[in-house]
Amino acid sequence: MSTIIKFDIKELKKLANDKNSCIIEKKVTQNLALQPWCLGNLKESIKNLLDYKIGKFDKEFNGILLSYKNLRILQNVGTIRNDNADIHFQVQADYFIFRPYVGATLTGIVNKKSTTHLGILVHRVFNVVIPRPTEEPGNMWVGSNINEGQEVRFRIVVLDLYGALPYIRGELDQRCVKLGPDGDDDEEVEKKAAPALNVSYVDFDKTKPYTSKQIGDGLPHSTLKNTKLINSSKPQISSPGTVSDSHNQSVNGKSGFTKAKNADGEISVSEKKIKRQSKLLESEQKQLEAHSKPNKKHKRDVL
Amino acid sequence: MSGTPKSVASLMQKTLKRQSDLARMRLRFTKNQVEQILLSCVRNKNTGPYLELIKVLKEYPLNEDNFRIVFDDSLSCVVLLGREMTEYVNVVCNIEWLDRSEELVDLYRTFVLNLVTAHTYHCPVVMMRLVTLFKEDGENWEDRPPNELLVKWSHIHDIIGRIVAIMPMTSDLLMHIMIDQFPYYKAGCYINRAYIYNLIWMSKYLPSLREQVMTAVINKMISMDVNIAENEKTKSDTMFDMDVDCQDEVSITLDYCMLEVLKWLEDEREPIMNILCTVFERIILPTYSIRHVQFLLLYTISINQQCADRVLDNLWTIAAGLQGMGPGALTTRKTAASHLAGLLARCVRVPNTRLIKYLKSMAEWCHSYISATQESTAACDNTKAHGAFHAICHAIFYLVAFKHHLLFMNKENVNFVESLNLPRLVTCALNPLRTCPPQVTRAFSSITRSHQVVYCQGIIEKNARHTLQSTAVQQYDEWFPYDPYNLPISGKIIWPLCIDYKDWLKEGDDETQYSSMKRKLEEDDDYLVMASPTQRLATSLSHGISPGFRTSENIFI
Numbered sequence: 001m002s003t004i005i006k007f008d009i010k011e012l013k014k015l016a017n018d019k020n021s022c023i024i025e026k027k028v029t030q031n032l033a034l035q036p037w038c039l040g041n042l043k044e045s046i047k048n049l050l051d052y053k054i055g056k057f058d059k060e061f062n063g064i065l066l067s068y069k070n071l072r073i074l075q076n077v078g079t080i081r082n083d084n085a086d087i088h089f090q091v092q093a094d095y096f097i098f099r100p101y102v103g104a105t106l107t108g109i110v111n112k113k114s115t116t117h118l119g120i121l122v123h124r125v126f127n128v129v130i131p132r133p134t135e136e137p138g139n140m141w142v143g144s145n146i147n148e149g150q151e152v153r154f155r156i157v158v159l160d161l162y163g164a165l166p167y168i169r170g171e172l173d174q175r176c177v178k179l180g181p182d183g184d185d186d187e188e189v190e191k192k193a194a195p196a197l198n199v200s201y202v203d204f205d206k207t208k209p210y211t212s213k214q215i216g217d218g219l220p221h222s223t224l225k226n227t228k229l230i231n232s233s234k235p236q237i238s239s240p241g242t243v244s245d246s247h248n249q250s251v252n253g254k255s256g257f258t259k260a261k262n263a264d265g266e267i268s269v270s271e272k273k274i275k276r277q278s279k280l281l282e283s284e285q286k287q288l289e290a291h292s293k294p295n296k297k298h299k300r301d302v303l
Numbered sequence: 304m305s306g307t308p309k310s311v312a313s314l315m316q317k318t319l320k321r322q323s324d325l326a327r328m329r330l331r332f333t334k335n336q337v338e339q340i341l342l343s344c345v346r347n348k349n350t351g352p353y354l355e356l357i358k359v360l361k362e363y364p365l366n367e368d369n370f371r372i373v374f375d376d377s378l379s380c381v382v383l384l385g386r387e388m389t390e391y392v393n394v395v396c397n398i399e400w401l402d403r404s405e406e407l408v409d410l411y412r413t414f415v416l417n418l419v420t421a422h423t424y425h426c427p428v429v430m431m432r433l434v435t436l437f438k439e440d441g442e443n444w445e446d447r448p449p450n451e452l453l454v455k456w457s458h459i460h461d462i463i464g465r466i467v468a469i470m471p472m473t474s475d476l477l478m479h480i481m482i483d484q485f486p487y488y489k490a491g492c493y494i495n496r497a498y499i500y501n502l503i504w505m506s507k508y509l510p511s512l513r514e515q516v517m518t519a520v521i522n523k524m525i526s527m528d529v530n531i532a533e534n535e536k537t538k539s540d541t542m543f544d545m546d547v548d549c550q551d552e553v554s555i556t557l558d559y560c561m562l563e564v565l566k567w568l569e570d571e572r573e574p575i576m577n578i579l580c581t582v583f584e585r586i587i588l589p590t591y592s593i594r595h596v597q598f599l600l601l602y603t604i605s606i607n608q609q610c611a612d613r614v615l616d617n618l619w620t621i622a623a624g625l626q627g628m629g630p631g632a633l634t635t636r637k638t639a640a641s642h643l644a645g646l647l648a649r650c651v652r653v654p655n656t657r658l659i660k661y662l663k664s665m666a667e668w669c670h671s672y673i674s675a676t677q678e679s680t681a682a683c684d685n686t687k688a689h690g691a692f693h694a695i696c697h698a699i700f701y702l703v704a705f706k707h708h709l710l711f712m713n714k715e716n717v718n719f720v721e722s723l724n725l726p727r728l729v730t731c732a733l734n735p736l737r738t739c740p741p742q743v744t745r746a747f748s749s750i751t752r753s754h755q756v757v758y759c760q761g762i763i764e765k766n767a768r769h770t771l772q773s774t775a776v777q778q779y780d781e782w783f784p785y786d787p788y789n790l791p792i793s794g795k796i797i798w799p800l801c802i803d804y805k806d807w808l809k810e811g812d813d814e815t816q817y818s819s820m821k822r823k824l825e826e827d828d829d830y831l832v833m834a835s836p837t838q839r840l841a842t843s844l845s846h847g848i849s850p851g852f853r854t855s856e857n858i859f860i
Contacts, residue, residue: 005471055472112420112469114413116382119420119469127470129421131382165423165472202468206508207460 012096022100033086057161063099070094128168337376345383360394374410381417396432401455437501443493488527496559503567527557528593561793576603605652605800618643637694644698645785648705666723673731696735704746725757737766740779783851804852
């Protein structure tokens with residue numbers, strides 16, 4: 001996470017102020033043990049030490065460290081204890097910690113939908129799974145009405161942060177899903193402030209062999225050119241699945257609008273631009289998508 | 304009769320084998336069978352059929368229909384595959400899928416994506432399985448891998464890319480596994496090359512991992528390089544017999560790996576080159592006595608002037624100990640000095656202005672060093688304390704000796720050399736010539752004498768007398784990082800960028816390095832052609848074989 005997703009302090013501050021985000025800001029004074037060779041560049045080594053902890057569960061914090069700021073080394077002189085080679089320093093910083101708990105309610109963006117479960121991304125990094133209840137008969141699961149890119153609210157049911165990746169299992173908040181478009185506006189706006197799902201860090205074009213080498217002729221592998229990967233020349237949104245397909249259609253022409261309204265939960269940069277350019281198009285879209293609140297809100301932001 | 308029991312046994316065995324073959328043929332899952340088994344295992348703790356299923360999946364290769372059923376069923380109950388079903392997940396992920404039809408590959412991909420999103424703790428296993436697929440055996444390729452292979456690999460990369468897109472936190476895990484799974488450096492050329500090829504491919508669709516990938520690749524190549532150097536040391540006496548044919552496996556591996564990285568640099572240029580410079584400063588620079596990997600840097604600074612300035616500046620800062628905190632380790636400073644000298648001397652594309660600039664700043668630094676230490680060190684001849692000074696002086700001597708064609712070309716340049724005030728360096732109390740590698744000393748003294756700039760013969764003889772007195776054998780630092788590159792395949796890219804040492808005694812040799820190298824390869828076994836008497840004479844006169852002044856001619860002899 002530290003390599004692909006980076007949080008800026010502003011964003012974290014906003015999240016920390018939001019009670020429902022499970023992110024807290026905390027000033028902690030810690031005792032850090034440094035190896036003797038770290039003394040050459042003290043500040044740098046302490047930073048490295050703390051950076052290493054980012055994205056991992058930390059017992060001391062009882063949560064996952066997201067970032068820190070205002071790093072201060074409290075002593076000029078380190079202490080050596082007993083016969084230990086380590087040199088101890090008191091270090092103080094403001095840490096941003098993700099500290100979820102069972103029963104907490106979180107919001108996230110659906111980035112994977114299958115018949116058996118929903119995959120949700122919270123705060124752009126944490127994956128949450130909402131499995132379809134196996135006991136309930138028939139097709140009565142509310143989750144099946146949710147589309148990729150949509151924002152949902154859920155309650156944490158199972159939590160395991162100790163593994164290489166945190167495992168969070170959630171349960172859909174029935175009330176929230178049913179509320180639909182006419183529900184609480186203000187709340188939605190607040191949540192929408194988070195940018196739409198963006199996977200600019202994966203360039204799917206380059207998983208294909210013909211771009212992988214500089215050989216000019218770009219041998220066409222007809223078998224590989226599935227429609228999913230064509231659209232990636234634009235700033236891409238979401239995993240290239242059905243969503244981005246329909247999104248693409250909506251950009252290209254009106255014919256795709258009926259399909260596209262499913263996907264409008266996520267708004268990509270490219271879409272924004274296009275909207276700015278053609279307001280005509282947008283008004284039509286508005287009519288068609290009247291029932292989907294979040295999108296409309298976002299458009300207002302854009303304009 | 305004695306044969307009977309045996310034959311009975313073998314008959315039995317045959318029958319058993321036939322039976323199992325038949326069973327394999329007949330193995331047919333019915334629709335939803337797998338799902339039922341999994342359900343009953345989870346709900347009713349009925350593990351019998353479950354264990355049997357695992358055994359079957361482990362031992363029997365699946366045909367298309369069975370494959371489809373297994374994965375369809377697993378897909379529909381993916382939610383049930385929790386921690387207690389890890390064994391099943393392992394087995395299912397191990398099922399061969401790459402060689403199957405497009406549709407089944409899609410099915411596998413869907414399953415893996417669903418599995419990983421539903422149960423994040425299975426992610427390491429799945430990733431590991433995907434990464435190990437890069438390590439399968441195959442045939443080495445010439446220009447680019449065969450298409451079938453590329454298609455297969457792209458399937459794997461596609462899955463990896465999708466997993467990372469959905470779960471951004473896996474990127475660290477992925478990198479970790481990639482480094483962990485790196486093949487052993489002796490594992491063979493193909494495996495290492497293919498793995499590096501795929502790592503580089505990965506960095507293309509996950510650009511934020513570039514630096515880590517570069518670090519991992521360079522690290523691996525350094526471990527190969529160091530081992531080649533060690534091998535050469537053990538047969539040091541046979542240096543003259545070294546031949547292209549008797550190159551060992553590791554150097555071939557390194558050759559192809561260099562080729563891959565060079566292609567990468569050529570491919571992406573700007574961002575990658577900057578990263579290479581960073582990685583160089585962190586990893587290559589502190590490594591002593593490598594022979595090949597640093598040529599990536601030479602390639603980079605030949606292509607990109609900005610990188611060149613950055614690298615040279617940085618090397619100078621390190622060598623002179625001018626960076627912010629403290630002077631830094633002595634070995635690093637020495638290495639930086641020899642890298643700086645090597646790059647300035649050997650690289651074709653380094654402009655002469657840079658050479659002049661750095662010669663000037665080196666000389667200035669040395670003079671101020673001498674002035675600063677004049678009083679305090681009259682008696683002290685501790686070479687360790689003044690190691691950095693010695694290293695920089697050697698760099699100056701080396702550059703003057705190497706670049707004599709340029710430096711003594713016209714009056715103006717000779718004036719410049721005189722302005723460096725070399726006699727003061729040579730005759731100062733710290734006596735840098737004493738620790739200077741003999742071949743540099745020889746070349747430097749003969750050139751400066753012939754141009755009447757410095758006369759060092761007296762000092763050299765005095766030093767020789769001193770060493771005769773002391774019993775300890777003088778150890779010289781004989782490592783010159785940019786001595787000619789001797790890996791034949793990647794060399795084709797690198798040779799044109801290097802300058803050969805031209806001895807001043809050997810006038811009128813206009814052959815460039817590249818052409819001579821090429822000729823050498825063509826006339827590979829024509830040993831006698833090269834050893835023509837005149838050339839031999841020239842070599843013996845000029846000590847052309849000595850490190851630092853090695854020409855491309857003598858590396859293959």
